[in-house]
Amino acid sequence: MPLYHNEDQAMLADTAAGFMAEEGNIAKQLRHWRDRNCKDGFGHGLWKQMAEMGFTGMLVDEADGGLGMGHVEAGIVLEEIGRNLTPSPFLTSSVLAATALKHGSNDLKGRYLPGLIAGDSVFAVAIDETAKHRPQRITTRAEKSGNGFRLTGAKSFVIQGASSDMIVVAARTSGSDEDADGITLFAVPKDAAGMSHDAVRLVDSSMATHTKFDGVELDGDAVIGEIDGGRAVLDAMLLAGRVGAAAEGVGVARGAMDMTVTYLKQRKQFGKLIGEFQALQHRASHLYSEVEIARAVTIKAQQLLDAGAPSAELMASVAKAKVAKTARLAVQEGVQMHGGIGMTDEYDIGLYMKRDRALAEFLGDAYYHANRVAELSGY
Amino acid sequence: MADLETFRSETRAWLEANCPPEMRQPVRDEDDVYWGGRRATFKNDAQKAWLEACVAKGYTVPSWPKEYGGAGLSPAEAKVLREEMGRIGARPPLSSFGIWMLGPALLHFGTEGQKQRFLNEIARGEIRWCQGYSEPGSGSDLVSLQTYGEDKGDHWVVNGQKIWTSYADHADWIFCLVRTDKENKYGGITFMLYDMASEGVTTKPIKLISGNSPFCETFFDNVKVPKSYGDDVPAYVGTINRGWDVAKYLLGHEREMISGADGGDRTAGIGAAMKRHAARLGDELDPVLRAELAMFDVDALAYTAMGEKFLDEIKVGKAHPAQPNMMKYAGTELNKRRHELVMAVGGSRSLEWESEATEGGKPSRSWLRTKANSIEGGTSEVMLNVISKRILDLPGA
């Protein structure tokens, strides 16, 4: 498969770019909700519009009412989300939770997917328990109780946890904390008794929760996939999420780079446009090269994942790590080359730096994934 | 798709029958590389047999048209051939500046007569070419070159000096940039082809930090270059005084080749191989070194994807014309980093300069050689200048 968008994908890219620039732009969404101290950190109106555009159910199978598209297509939307810093539940709901629900019973799909596709529901995922991503180790426990389970434990960095209608929770149903097996995924409804959210606003103005499960009673039909066999579903979900996060990161990098290059062509100092200084030109050109490379490997990872190739996991980690390094470079150079104005809240470049910081941490940072690359390559 | 699978199995069978086992070993030293030319000798029968088989099949230049010595393969078929050769570790049958640089320029700008003559010679490895671009005062600022060809009607008289001419002392012919109009900087250069045996051409080798001396200073002292070698075979490519266009086109191909975007494996990940290597030497990877290797592999595997994307985009005309500059910049910087890591993993062993075990000090010599990657074919700084100007459209760049 060639590593560029085919005609349909290019058309989707045009549509998504137009839509996000028009409806999802920084002034209309990120700043708007931030300045109002919105408790969700995003606008439900936009989420509804995204549903009308057909974005919300892209990764949902056609049989389940979705569009049955792939990760290349979802990545196209995510890249535009990244470029515009559009706050939305797309990554958590339409990519991560939707991937988990693929493995759910018809009953679960029937309960949750229509709301997602219509843009009425928002889902979160609760995986991490520590400040760094460490999905190998799951200590939150779900014990058999009647014909269901009792969930006890705590999760951190649950994006949009408090605004969600359902949270996909990874819990241990057997074995010891470090075991790979013995994991089960649950779809925990919003109003489950015994669940509490400590909501925090993050540096990028998004909302996350530290969520506690204090003997939450769950029906047996809340199980996604197989009891004790949830690791495979969790891995599939993480894989989709990482490739998606990489695509959004490419968007963040491109957005920051474009702003910076534009600024270099406008700002005058020492009687010249600062873009005339070779010291800055070379750094901008280096950045361009890195962004192109990050974009290439992200498309590669998306295609491998869509093809179900075994190498998708390696390439997903390469993409997540490469994008994290590249987006970091883009936002740091962005603020620096904007000079003093880059430090002001009024100017958008700093917002890219904040989003990059949060996105890079989500589902494993550059170090985590470089380490995965080493492990998967056998060293 | 089915056709491609048929092609693959046929190719596999052909390689099985025609590629001698000795030619499926990694290249160890200069002797293992066959450059062709009038004075070339084969190291062994296998090298000769492999070349002859490939020439007969058109596989020294698989994607060139059949009438010019190629096999007329489509890009997809050429990729299959590369993959199948890679699978058995087959050596390239012929290394040649004619194939990498002059050939593409002739295919694009040459007359029918030139193509018939020169391309077929190149494909068969009969004539070895060298590249006469750089001069002592004109490196990065190539267009300032001073070597002058005075018009004498049916011929030029060329005087001047070139430098860094790779393998000039082994070359039969030179493709050479010569100023033919002193008043016009860009529009006064002619792209000439002539015999290195011509009277007045002398070469003097320059020794490199790697200990090898693959290149030369080349002097032209009243060299007589005819304007034509026969019917429809002019001695210049393109138009007189418009050689700069040809030169730039050729540089694009040179950069792709140096960057490894041509499907070479110099930019793929190395962590796993280095770990095995260290284990063989009885060492363990230091955790910090392992981390550097992992970060390198991230960059290298991502770059490999970029190379693939770039080739895919070229096929359908989607690539930015200045993209080879970006590939060259990123690829060569990466290759330098790779060899730094190879040296680090090898430790004191990789410092050996003359040794059996390290095959004549291969790691250290290769490491030193890679430092030229970001200089030859245009320096990294010049690549960044071109990206600034042609892709980012930065002011005054």
Ligand SMILES: Cc1cc2nc3c(=O)[nH]c(=O)nc-3n(C[C@H](O)[C@H](O)[C@H](O)COP(=O)(O)OP(=O)(O)OC[C@H]3O[C@@H](n4cnc5c(N)ncnc54)[C@H](O)[C@@H]3O)c2cc1C
């Ligand atoms: C937090 C903060 C506190 C400050 N406090 C004070 C204060 O108390 N008093 C005060 O007077 N000022 C203060 N400043 C202003 C500060 O001194 C300026 O921001 C700084 O000098 C840079 O100028 P600039 O912002 O106009 O950037 P610009 O000069 O526009 O520079 C933009 C970019 O172009 C680069 N650039 C500019 N010229 C060249 C060149 N010739 N070659 C290569 N690159 C070039 C810069 O390095 C930068 O990356 C403060 C700024 C900040 C952010």
Ligand SMILES: Cc1cc2nc3c(=O)[nH]c(=O)nc-3n(C[C@H](O)[C@H](O)[C@H](O)COP(=O)(O)OP(=O)(O)OC[C@H]3O[C@@H](n4cnc5c(N)ncnc54)[C@H](O)[C@@H]3O)c2cc1C
């Ligand atoms: C191994 C090897 C093989 C070669 N083979 C051939 C060959 O076969 N035929 C041939 O003709 N040539 C050949 N060359 C020459 C090569 O093309 C030149 O070395 C190259 O173009 C750089 O020119 P220079 O060495 O004169 O460096 P200079 O142009 O003098 O550059 C010196 C330094 O200044 C920097 N610099 C120069 N201008 C700028 C600028 N505008 N902005 C920023 N930085 C700048 C350069 O990047 C470099 O770091 C070869 C070189 C090497 C190393």
